[in-house]
Amino acid sequence: MTVESGYAEFFGPQVPRAGDEGQTATFALASAAYRDGPVEEILKANNEWHQSTVKPGRKWATIFRPNLGEAFSRAVVDRMLGSGRKPLIQSFGVEPQVVVEHCLAANRIRKERDNHLSAVMAVCGLLFLPGLLVWLLVFQIRTTVSKSENKQAGALGTALLVAVGALALLFLLRMPFTGFWGWYARAAVVMPVAGWFWAKWICERTAQDLRQRWDGLLSGSSIGAKVPEAVPSSPGETAAEQLRQSLARLGAEQQSNSVFYAGPKGILGMGTRWGSWQLAEELVPADPNREIHPFRSWDVIRSIHDQLRMLERGPLNTGGFPAPSIRHWIVTPVGENAGAVSRPEGTDVEAYQVKPHAVQEICNKQQFGAGDRHYLGVQWTLWDGQLVITMMITVTVLHATLRIEVTGHALGPVNSLFTAKPEAPTKEVTKSFKPWETRTVKLPLMTPNEVVRLAVRAPLTWYPPLLNWLGGTIALPEPFGLRHAWADQPWRHRFMADDALRAAAPVLRVVHAAAIKVLRENGVETEKFGARSATLSTAVQDLAPRKADVYDA
Structure with a gap:
């Protein structure tokens, strides 16, 4: 197995080392797999161009609804590793394979919890089904009533649970049945309650583990995502081999040199175009008695490429630019509202990479009319992956006019939803003897309703499509890429905006001098x-930054 630069291999998964570019943004997105908030929180991370939605389940099956971490990890794994998936958009400034591995690890932790809960449901629930159904009905009514904004309705739901408990106790003391059925009826009342306490212990233990991983990722402790199911231990393990190949394919697509221009949305994965500068002049011989020596666009691009490598050097020792990533890109136009993209195929493409001779041919010939276009890109990943600055250069020659265009693209930080650390649930209560003062009381991680929800969902997790149909799931924005789907604009952050604006002038001057x-x-x-x-x-x-792709015509 090949280990990418900046990664350590242990049983298959890869973990960014301290100091790697994109560490903060990668871990922020990966932490969503371990979160336990409402699934609707993902809507807070929507940006202007890319919006996730929550597909609701059945109205009568709200008890099967997933939380944010369950829905996020399942949706990301299905979208990025599923068989027959659509092409993905590169996640610049992020390692998508690491995020997916954390989603797989979170799914594995929850699967182990659900296996234990399924055993609890079988012993304490399925064998005593009448009592289980009664208790579930009570909890469902209590959940529905407690969601009301009316405080009296919430109190009514709690009173309902207390009343049913009192009736259950009375039923145990004054049992109308005798013999076997009498004892079975008593067990049908008691065993679901005992199972609830057992399930609560299991859920609390798993919730603490998930929260520790969530906090560790955002604290920079570089928690690894162990995915042993991605490492085949024998030739016959086809599922593990398929998962390993899917992860390898994901890594290969991340390195593709093909990108997509979606109109006002800019280049997908690189952000919107905020600035554009064109130099277009006529090609006139310096000596009237001699013709111009023939050259091609590629000759100009190659010279620009060589000079851009010198950007990190300067006459003064002031820090300056870090080493940029300089690549030749093939840009394919897609519609603003396109729901999917299609990567180039054929003999000129290998492992998602357009071959160098095809890149050179597109640069020299496809400058007008339909078809893909060639751009030379210089890219910086800054602020631990929270800011991606890309300057794109293209050279065209039409008749006797040479045109050099430099455009600026900027992708801002991931939404603050993904950088929020876990907080212990608390509530403010009035002091007994000092009613004018309050104190903070810690609450348990698992509420009674949450324990019931997890226990009821557990037996159905063996078939996720049914669970998604009942409880709902997250619909990811298409065309999907982990980084640009939840990126904010950098212009609200003063230093990020300064970095983006300052990069334009040096790049522009180097490009013009080389040309x-x-x-x-x-x-x-x-x-x-x-x-x-x-x-x-x-x-x-x-x-100043502007929406350069929004033409006011």
Whole structure:
């Protein structure tokens, strides 16, 4: 098995080491797999362009509703590893394989809990089904009533549970049956209650484990996601081999050099285009008596590529740019509201990568009309993956006009929902002898309704489609990518905005200098190009972010 740079291999899963780019954003998204809040909280993370939704289940089966962690981990695993899945959008600034492995680990922890709860349900519930159904009916009525905003209704639900308990006690003392059925009726009343206490202990133990992992990821302790089911121990383990191949395919797609432009949504995965600068001048021979030496767009791009490698160097020792990622991208246009994308296929594509000769051909020939386009991208992943800055450069030659376009894309931090640490449930109560003062009381992690919900769901977890139909699930935004689906704009963060704006001027100047050098070497008059470059160099110093892809025509 190949181990990617910056990762440690242990029994298959990979864990970012301290200092890796994207660690904070990766762990923030991974922590959602361990959360225990309401599933509707995912709606708070929606942004302007990509919105998750909650698919409701059956109205009469609210007891089967999942919480946020259960729904998130299941939806992400199904979408990113499911058979016959649609293509994914790259998650720049995040390691999606790590997030998926944490979702698999969370599912495994919950599966072990559900196996124990299923045994409890079989011993204390299925064998005493009449009593179980009565108690479930009471809890369902109490849950429905307690959801009312009316405080009296909530008190009524608690009173209902107390009243049923009193009736159950009276039923035990004055049993109308004798013999075997009398003892069975008594057991049908008592055993579901005993099973509830047993289930509560199991649920509390698992909830503490999940919360420790949630807190550990956000505290930077680099908790590993152990997924032993992804490591085949023998040639006959087809399920483990398929899971291993799915994870490998996910990693390969993450490294693809094919991206998609979705109109006002910008390049999917890189964010919206906030700035654009064009240099377009006529190609005129420097010597009127000699023709221009023939060259191609690729020659200009190659020179720009070489000069961009020098961005991290400067005349002063001031820190400056970190080493950027410089790649050639093939950009495919898709509709603004496209529900899916289709990656390039054929002999020119291998392992989701468009081959170098095809990239060069697209750069030189596909500059007008239908088809994919070539861009050279320089990208920085900053703030531990919370900010992704991408500058895209394209060169076109139409008739005698050379055009160099530089565009800026920025992807902001993941939504604050994913960076919130777990808080112990508490409530404010009035002091007994000082009613004008209050004190904070810690509450148990597992409420009575939550224990019942988990215990009832447990036997159905062996068939997730039925559970999703009953309780509902999360519908992920399409085309789906982990990073851009829940990213905020960087412009509300002063330093992130400064970093994005400051990157434009140096990149623009390097691009223009490299292009003018190629023109001069090939006998092109560069005076007009130099004058235009100086004008853009002045304008870029007073730039401000805007929605460059929203044309006001």
